[in-house]
Amino acid sequence: MDLVPVTHLTAIDYAVMAMYFVFVLGIGFALRRSTKSSSDFFQSGRSLPPWVTGLAFLSANLGAQEVIGMGASGAKYGIATAHFYWIGAIPAMVFVALFMMPFYYGSRARSVPEYLKLRFDEKTRTLNAISFALMTIFSSGISMYAMGKLFNLLLGWSFDVSVLVSAVIVLAYVFAGGLTSAIYNEVLQFFMIAFGFAPLVFLGLKSVGGWAGLTARLTEAAATKGLAPGAYTHAWQGMTSAATNPLGVEWFGLVMGLGFVLSFGYWCTDFLVVQRAMAADSMIAARRTPLIAAVPKMLFPFLVILPGMIALALTGAAGGIIPAKLGANGQPLLDAAGKVVMDFDLATPMLLIKLFPEGMLGLGLTALLASFMSGMAGNVTAFNTVWTYDIYQSHIKKNASDEHYLWMGRAATVGGNLLSIAAAYVAGAFNNIMEVLQLVFAFVNAPLFATFALGMFWKRTTGHGAFWGLASGMSGAMLHHGFTLPNGSVPGIKGGFFGLLHTYPSEMAQTFWTAIVAFMTCVVVSILISLATQPRPDSELKGLVYSLTEKPQDRDIPFFKKPSVFAAAVLAATVLLNIIFL
């Protein structure tokens, strides 16, 4: 790691960065005194207003993966990347708000695994809690690793120092103020990202000659890659067949795999985001949380995907903003056709360095740093809650005092941070282990939404049905992956390790279909086993199942403030965006 850094910062940039951290730590310190019970620490005492939980709901997911990854996909696939928002996230966010939040918030469960315990049984909860806890540690480690590597490359910062310093800062404010501190900092980070990236898009569009200039340049770029002229600037062109769009997926796989299974699975069952809504101060606030998050989410493609597209437009055949990917020998990698492979992950950071003068550069890089750190903090707060309530309290020490669980929460925060640092170093040392783990987690997550949907909307679903449905869904995902391969890949981590029955046109298509198979397997097995086992009496399922729960009556709320009206407006705006970028 002795590369020459891409740029260096000046005093004003460091001053901007330092000022941000003063406020971050200040928030933790100010909240320390009001964090007295375990409910304060893990659930923010269920006392936060909806605009705060809403922006945190969005921001908890706005880690490195979002900002860097969406820029990379923007450079790779163009505006079609917005499908992750307009087909993926938004419908799922509306669904969780209207149909699932009443059970999460109304059941008074303290975590998503705890809902599974109330609805089904201990074994289903434990399966979910353990896989979720491992996943949070692993994601926060990946986030740290990516940050250390990126800032080493851009600014020449030492990897060890950036990992340790960021871990210490996250530890300090989560330890002091618990979930509230993490949520407050997530909201602060949301505004940093918005205000750091809006001028980037503005300057970027200015230098390519506006949207018209961008379209013209990307039409040229599409031609050199043999794609349809509008491939980068139209979201739905060529979606009837996998061969004619840059994603390599046909519309059915996209809508079902991404739009339905994967996105609903993430936004409706992932405790990391749901925890934010559960911290809201009332049922109506909890239901509004994902809807409030959906409004900026809908517009985020313009902030995070456009920089990647602009970077691509400014990169010609002779090179430009996006650098070449380097092989182990330090030479640029070439693809099968002998063309240089671009390192898309650097599209957004490089554009930032290219367009921002000192001063603004400090703001932009601070926004990037903020997104890495709040990604870590989100994972750490979800981890300490699941560890303390779903693993420690339910299996290790049942009837301890509240003070003891508060203490355990703080201890788990320290432990979670140490484990994340360890995961960051493992990621650096053994790239393959991380890829394998990522794959395993994809299998674990794929069937989750089926279990929750059946549990909430079909009262006949039993604990055994849920548990074995989940387990077989995970196996189904693994089998599907093991018997298929994306075009042009060799058997191994990419699939095909059990044999080869089918070849997909792209990795994305394979991923979406793995999710569809896992979901269907889980549904079928859960239904069959539920029908063969003893259901729980209706009286035990009140508040946990749709048909046995009183519907929220919004009669005394003015028409325009009703969650259902809000949701309809969000969906209409999303349809409109899809039509504009058809």
Added chain:
Amino acid sequence: MSAEGSLDLRLPIGGLFTVLGVMLAGYGLATGSNTEMYAKSAGININLIWGVVMIVTGAIFLMLAKRGAAAK
């Protein structure tokens, strides 16, 4: 934790944005004549412009926080 006892989030957001805005706008004023430095940003003094935008945003948050406190 009661809502009154804790920190109003609009205060630190407003505070941070105002301080950062003043820093950037001040730096933009001081470097305004340096055309070479702003060649990167398409000839626009983005520090000054964005600094002012951030000051205004920060002030709005501080005002909302003050009104919220007065309403209690």
